[in-house]
Amino acid sequence: MESIVQDIKNGNIERFKMVYQQYHAKLYFYVLKCTHSAYLSEETVQLSFILLWERREKLSTSYNISAQLFRIAKSVMTDLLRKQQVRNRHTACMVQEQPDWHMETDITVKEELQQVYNSIEQLSPIRKNVFKLSRFEGLPHKEIARQLSISPKTVENHILRAVRQLKDSLLLVLILLIRHLL
Template structure:
């Protein structure tokens, strides 16, 4: 066993490949059993072997390669779990912030929508009909004129006057929603 560790310390690729073949699956299932996560098991195994090779000069001939490899894997697994926990806390905080933002935004939108609807209802009946057919139904002026038996120019005048009336009764930011 000491010779395999020494071979890896010396940079012998063949010995490293042999250790990889021998311990890859064992290490994977050990980490999988600890984390219950295939992703974490795969990441831990790959990073462990990378670290084993990169830090090979620091290996000890006093311990078997499996002992050192599993020690590296435990350290890598702890780091990955810690990072995942931090990531989860950040995501939870973002979700909480987003939920409260959505609630505040929903309330503001409902209030603005109420103001808009209320202002539209304050329009004269014909102007209100022309405005709703134009803005809510998306009908062209000619079609509105045909449906209401008025001229297209009258439709245009009603829309212009409705917008002017709404502009005077609503804050500017709500008016942008109408256009």
């Protein structure tokens, strides 16, 4: 175990990729179990691996990589949950102070939600199917793989690419909206 931590501390990208492959799904399902949110799970996993790499020099060879990675993830998850709680409080205050704002927000949310559904429909048929089974029906990767006769790794790849594609398309919509408002 010490060698894995030391390799990552030394900047060994191949060892980092190996750790990513080994722990990505485990970390995702750990966070999903705690938060019941696919979005928070994705964000936590992504930020945890980014922090692991950015702060690799500070890793301790006294602890295995798994313990350190899950400690980072717990910290990131706690931070994201705190931020979400603050957003929810501010939204509640805005609704109380400006009831009209809530109606406008509801309309905006419905439009944004429609845009998300449109973006999902733009995915390739297999990717769209895998994504819907995962995110809408909550099936685990192994079950999706069994149903579609593909490997769990292929399921994971489809989901990761779908999320990336959705983020890109929604970012483009956001940019166009901002330009329109300016």
